[in-house]
Amino acid sequence: MLSWEERRQIVKTANLYYMDGWTQEQIAKKMGVSRPVISKLLQKAKELGIVEVYIKDESVHTVELEQKLEKKFGLKDAVVVSTVGYTPEMVKQAVGQASAHYLSKNMKQVKKLGISWGSTLAELVRQYPYERREDLKVIPLVGGMGTQNVEIHANQLAYELAKKMKCKCSYLYAPAIVETVELKEHLVAMRDIADVLEEGKEVDVALVGIGSPYKGSTMRAIGYLQEEDLQHLRKMQAIGDICSRFFDEQGQPVKHPINDKVIGLTLEDLKEIETVIGVVEGSHKLESVHAVLQGNYLDVLVIDELTASALVEER
Template identity: 70%
Template sequence: MLSWEERRQLVKIANLYYTEGWTQQQIAKKVGVSRPVISKMLQKAKDAGIVEVYIKDESVHTVELEKRLEEKFHLHDTVVVPSTGFTPDMVRRAVGQAAAHYLSRHLKPDVERLGISWGTTLSEVVKEYPFERREKVNIVPLVGGMGTKSVEIHANQLAYELAKKMNGTCSYLYAPAIVETEELTERLVQMQDIAQVLEEGKNVEVALIGIGNPHKGSTMKDIGYLHESDIQSLKKAGAIGDIGSRFYDQEGTPIEHELNKRIIGLRLRDLKKVPYVIGIAEGTYKAESIEAALKGGYIHTLVIDEQTALALLT
């Protein structure tokens, strides 16, 4: 039990430090003790409940969500972007900005091979990425993509744009994402130029991936890669999400479906071997797809919006 005199002294020191902004050294000189003694007294003030530290900032809520997501899904890192009151476009842009900033800050200088998938969210990441000098890096598209529809979100285009931003180089996967038949897929993946880029994709050190929901808000459906019959068939097979146009079930296991055999791009089992995978997604309609991807163990760091983070934690 603290005496009145002792308590008064702790209040006085805590007030000088937390309210007046004095340094521990300045307080030590005034009181006539050493700096370590002041440090111990400030700790004592906290232990006695005299001082309670509150962090007052809107980020506190999202930081708490990040911690909970990391614990629940065993993630290396998480970024939760505030999104209350935002329109879907604003959310996508905010998540893209956060992911671009995160990648720029955390991408090690010695990384030479970076893979990128495709989609509208990844397109925002590339748009928001700053111009840098990373001459050593080569950007590799992780899935095919040809045609004239929505070219700006295809992996080849994103690889090219990101390479320009980083002042690096890029590879091109000259093949469609989805091929008409399994036989044609087999023939294409054996072509030297395509086989070489697919091999590069298996050996990237870092991968940037988006997460899709084939049943709601599907970009693959919007641009004509998937038809209603495909979606019904995928539903029957238990597909809950896709990464790089590869479909998986609610446990994150690749589904047995002929569409998965007609994709030209990185297989999910090879994605699991990539040392560092950053998953970037937004929209509560993707919550189940994201959760399944996390269960499947494909992602090390997740960049996500606040509302979707809350949906993952309820």
């Protein structure tokens, strides 16, 4: 039980610190004690409920979600973007902007940057600031996706990002998915392709999007996935894809012929990369993102608020 004098000292210290804006050093000098004593008194004020700290800002909810995501899925970092009331297009832009900002601020030790494909990553590249990073190289992590939607292909994104960074990039001159395993083996044995695939495995940071084959699928829209493929993927319990590689709800690669015909990094290759940043928006991808996190493929996740909330609530 605290004496009246002890309680008075705690309240006086808290009042000077929180209400009058004094430093701990100034309070210590006034009260004739050491700074650690003041620190302990302030801590005691919180423990006893004399002081309650409230953060009054609309960002507090997203920051809490970030902390919960980091804890639940063992992430190094999470960025949750406030998107309440946004249209789908606005959500994509906001996530692209946040991921571009995050990448720009976390590039100090990066010499090789890998990038996959997709419309959300294209938005990241579009929002990325112009800056000088001549010692960097950007590498595509998967082949091209046909002749449609060229602006979201890995080669194009690598080129556009390198242009903004004023640095070099590599090109993976091969389709993302070929017709036969034999053709894939022949292409990946070619020196130009093999060298870029090897570069991709050695990147310091990989930027990846996450797709759902069934809802809002770009691969389906541009003709890479046919109805029979989707039926087979359902049968194999595929739930999503990264770098055009399909996985199940545990994040494990599915035994589907498409996975054997992809020219790009494998899911196991991704796990070996030091920092993999997943950039995703849209609650229709919830199951896909959850599976990716279950599979431990990501180190950093940039995501919209609605999908983040659903991830945190999932058991």
